[in-house]
Amino acid sequence: MARETILLTRQDIGRQIDVVDGIDAIEQAMGAYERGTDYLPPKAIFDVPVGEPAFAACITGMTRAANLLSMKLGHERTNNPQRKLPTTSSWISCFDPLTGELLMICDGTLPTMYRTAAAAAVGARQLARADSRTLAVIGAGQLGRECLRAVASVRPFTRIVVHDRFVEMAHSLVREMSGRFTVPLEVASAEDACRAADVIVTATNSREPIVMNEWIRPGTHLSCMGADLHEKIECEMALLPRCRLFADKIEHALIRGEVSQAVEKGLLGKDCYVGSLGEVINGAPGRRSAEEITMFDGVGIGIQDTTIVRTIYDQAVKQGLGQRIAFS
Template identity: 30%
Template sequence: MLVLNEAETRAALPWSDLIAALRTMFRDGCEMPVRHHHDVAVLGEAAATLLLMPAWQPGSYIGVKMVSVFPGNTGRDLPAIHGSYLLSSGKTGQLLAIIDGAELTARRTAAASALAADYLAAGDAHHMLMVGAGRLSQNLIEAHASVRPISQVTIWARDIRKAEATAAQIDLPGISVSVATDIEAAARTADIISCATLSLKPLIRGDWLKAGAHLDLVGAFKPGMRESDDRAVERATLFVDTRDGALSEGGDLVQPLRAGLITPGSIRADLAELTGGRHPGRTQPGEITLFKSVGAALEDLAGAILAFERSPHG
């Protein structure tokens, strides 16, 4: 049985191959039940949460991501979130691999945004604004740079020290990296704006978006969170990773949907429709596009299969 740690998982999922694997999986589809969400009592502490996210291709592979969230771990100097991905044979049920869940999630999330950008961002997009400086930020920058000719990256975060630390870690040929203190000024000039935050209030204003801009919204994964304002949703052509997820979980669309500013029909296409050729994506040079991602189990499955088949044991 194959076991991949964080570094090995990263090495097994190069951007070009991972984006191609997601493109194929979204196009062809798989079985993807609703994820399981269970409260787990912890004596003397806040309850923990167990998340189970299964997906499978009949006769091929079965996968499930298991994530545990233990709030009490902060007092033990341990991570609150732990995750692993279990990949099994779809023919025999034999367990084939255990893959680092956090690294798999981070890379497949960034790859899904890059896949969307390949359909939605301007072909000559070269300036990327990264809003947020957490774990996902470097992945999102690298993934977008693999599908568009990015030559300039600007990073903005509430804590400028975190933005500076992330900027120092990025070493991509032909790309200059800087830190912004004025988010509005940076947003007004960016071709691609990617947001990966836990913000409860909008950070990006629709009036800041220039003609032809692409807005990638990855954070704000709960209905009460928000990374963009109503004006952004009104100005942009809207796309999502999956309709069910984005219209029920992501606050950037859930809130304007509840307010009656948009309807489910306002979503032009999801990634299955884009990869399947049922929608062309960007249709005009000056069009502003918005992609909302909340994640899907099929992305984990695609990444896990790739990592397994690329390994010597695959």
């Protein structure tokens, strides 16, 4: 008889795991993926014809370490804030790869934020200067919130600066996080945040550059996570040739990541990435000097979802969390 399926809401997941719990597993998964052990079918991303920018996506992954097949269905609706709804939402189904049993259906939005923020943190752990002291978080939405917590855990930061185009969003995140950190958290303009930063994380859905070239000091590391579609961009294109560039998956990042508009315009070649972050995890050279500017361009890969939902599933089984349903 097939195993029961576990149903988990976003609240269930938020209660059981923390973003910081996922960083090591995501790092190991990104390294293992580059060693060729895992299975990553192509992403399917398509327009939903509703007369305004609307996208749906199916993102799948399977890893040996997780022994799980995950299939995520996601949506993005740019105008949702006007409806008082989040811009992005998703759901993940997890299957036993051998038997095809449906083991879990869960909220995919929080796991997506966790795995993306964990990847941003891995980017900073692998590429930022060891003496980085100021972290700037650009974008105070759901991804920015998790990025702040994850990236702040990988270097001994003494100052955290948050920027959002809606200053109240930035204040709200700073208020929420102030109780969790002993270091000062501040709200700042994009310029002040970037000029002060040793590490910058971008987590917006902007379609205009926010991070300007002249604000970025030598030695800075950027983990750019918000641009996951060709239309989105967070950094001024002139900054990109100054950076030693890494991606999570180069083929995807070239068409949908932070560099994609610069590649289309011919400002950067298709060989602009030095390599993948997974290769750096596996020992390839990352940062080569204290002056180099490094950038990790993360568009998200299915094996990151697989990895994070394995942890969620195991905890749910162990602690008896969520509802159970027998479909047959």
